Amino acid sequence: MNSLVAIPGETGCLALLRKHRTPDHIIRHCQMVWEVGRFLGESLVRENLHVDMLLLRASCLLHDIGKYPCILSGAKNHDVLGEQILEQEGLLNVGRIVSQHVILRSQKNRPIGEEHIVFYADKRVIHDEIVSLENRFTYLTNTYGKTAQARDRLLIMKQETIDVETAIFENLTFGPEEISKLSTTI
Ligand SMILES: [Fe+2]
Numbered sequence: 001m002n003s004l005v006a007i008p009g010e011t012g013c014l015a016l017l018r019k020h021r022t023p024d025h026i027i028r029h030c031q032m033v034w035e036v037g038r039f040l041g042e043s044l045v046r047e048n049l050h051v052d053m054l055l056l057r058a059s060c061l062l063h064d065i066g067k068y069p070c071i072l073s074g075a076k077n078h079d080v081l082g083e084q085i086l087e088q089e090g091l092l093n094v095g096r097i098v099s100q101h102v103i104l105r106s107q108k109n110r111p112i113g114e115e116h117i118v119f120y121a122d123k124r125v126i127h128d129e130i131v132s133l134e135n136r137f138t139y140l141t142n143t144y145g146k147t148a149q150a151r152d153r154l155l156i157m158k159q160e161t162i163d164v165e166t167a168i169f170e171n172l173t174f175g176p177e178e179i180s181k182l183s184t185t186i
Helices: 010-019 024-046 053-063 067-073 078-088 092-098 115-122 133-144 149-167 177-181
Strands: none
Touching: 010 024, 010 053, 024 053, 024 078, 024 177, 053 092, 067 078, 067 115, 078 092, 092 115, 115 133, 115 149, 133 149
C-alpha cells in the first residue's frame, strides 16, 4: 500500500509532531529513537538487507505522535491513535509501522522490516537516553506494572523484544551493546 503523500523528511516530521502538539520531551525521545534506528538501518543495509531509510526515519520520528492526543482525550492506545493521525495525514505506510511499535504484528523473525527496527529502537531509549533492554523493562515494570496482569504482559513483551533483538543482530557483525556507545547528544 502506498502513501497518498510523499514521506516527510526530518523537518516535515517535526512540523507534524508540532501540529499535533507533541511536547518537546517527547520530540527528543523520538529523535533519539531515530538515532538508534538509523544506526541499525544503515548497518543492515551494509549487510545487503533491504531497509527503506526514508520510511524508517519518518516512522521513528513519528512513532509517538499519538501520545499527547491520548493524554488529552484519555484514550489508552497511543499506537492506534498514532496510526489514525498518520492515516489522516495520508501517511499510510508510516501509520502501518507506527501501529506496531507497542505490539508487533509482523513475524518476530525474518525478514527484518522497518517495523522491527522501530519496535526495537523504542525499547532501547528511555526519554532521550539510550539504555539496555534490561533497564528499559525495569523502567516499564516500575512505571506500568501495577497489577500482576500488567507485569505478565510486560514479561511477554520483553521476550518478544529479545526475539526481535536476536533476529536483527543475527544479520550484523556486532552485538546489541554497540547501541549503548552511540552519541547521546541530539
Ligand atoms: Fe517511544
